[in-house]
Amino acid sequence: MSEKITFKELIEQISNETKQSQNSTNSFVHELVQIIESGLENSGSVSISGFGKFELRWMNERKGRNPQTGEEITIPGQNKVVFKPYKKLREDVNRPYASMTPRILDDQDEESDQEHVEAEDKSKPISAPALNVSSSVSSRKGETPKEDDGESMLVERSKPKSDRPPKAKPIEKTSPITTSMKDERDMAESVQKAGNFKWSYAAASIIAAIALFAILFMMLRPGPTTETAQEQQFVPTDQPAQTQTGTLQQAEPQQEADVGASEPDQPEFLSHNIEAGESLWNIAQDYYDDPYLWPLIYEENRDKINNPNVVMSGTDLSIPVVEDANNLTRDESDKVANGYLSLYEWTLSHDSDQARYFLWAVGKFSPEILDQASQQVEPDDLAFAKRR
């Protein structure tokens, strides 16, 4: 069992703590014991605050057996002195083991545990008397101070187990059991942790799944919306296209002159055959990395494209080469602005509400061209383009 200190040592420590002489402390503790005893005698219960409670508990008459002769005897009813530690004392004493919590056994473990429990049951009758003997011996020896002085601070749980081996027989049985018990304990803790982890993993995976869905939705949503936007742009409006060509022809001479002027700077044109499902927007994205430059292509191929929003598959486009889409040269931006301008004019004749946005884009790419075109455009749209 656990190590012990003598009453004398206890008195020494108390007198150190209270700065009283050992004599007075000794008599004080003896008085205290007297009071506890008389209190138990008179009321059956003595409580010491913050420590515990002494109680008399009446044990009813019961049948027992004389352990030596094995004959049956009746044990008369009698009082038993019990000490009930209060919560603080209980918790403090149990502190080394406080981190462990009960574990619910799985069905699989049951058999092994059964064996384990049986083993424990077997071990108890053997080890328990041994323990009692050793403890009573040590308690008797405890009165003499010599033994305890040497091994004062060694308060290890393994100590009582190491005390056991002197008995020859139990060694083989007890030592594997103790190790298995330790294993069991470790396993209990690890399984417990694993159980906790399972929950956290489950929660984490659920959260991750939700996040994934959210991201997918975010990814998917911009796609359809841009597509619909393009579809809106590509609304086929074929009937007015022919009527509009007349109006376009008026603007053509100027713009073609501009295009002609800039042509020497950009001699290279790539040819592109429109495939099904492609749009000017996509093509501009492919060639320039900037879909907003698609009016450049439109401007270059106006003779082949009736409706800028609808391009026919199989049409061969000539695509002007832009050196750096992020840093357009003056001429290039002018061309883009011209493309937007012709888009404005085209859109104005079909869907006048949307046209002003193209005019605004003209101003964005080249304010000069916007100024030049200021006579040809609607004053309201011009005001809108300049305000933006």
Place this chain on the structure above:
Amino acid sequence: MFLGFFAYFFVYLGKKNYKIMKYNDLIDQLSEATDLPKNKTKSLVEESMSVLQDQLNEGKGVTIPNLGTFSTKVKEIRKVYSPHHKKHMMVPPKRVVDFTPASGLKEKLKFVEPEDE
């Protein structure tokens, strides 16, 4: 009126049954026996108990003459059936305070009938 009587009656009953020795009673009696002021007695008791508790916390036991032996013992891991969970559970090992009354005290109180029981 009646309520007042009842209240008095209950207070009287309570006083009559007030046999369990509370901590204050212990201090009162102890200060009488030792001729020390009550607060002094109280602090002395508390300090001696804290010393005793420190010993127990370290897993050491101590025998107090005429009272008994305080020690700690470790309850081994064991298997129980929990009716709440309807499953078998492993209860972890636990260290508890063990008190063995001195044989003199035990014999003395064996057939004492406390007044309130």
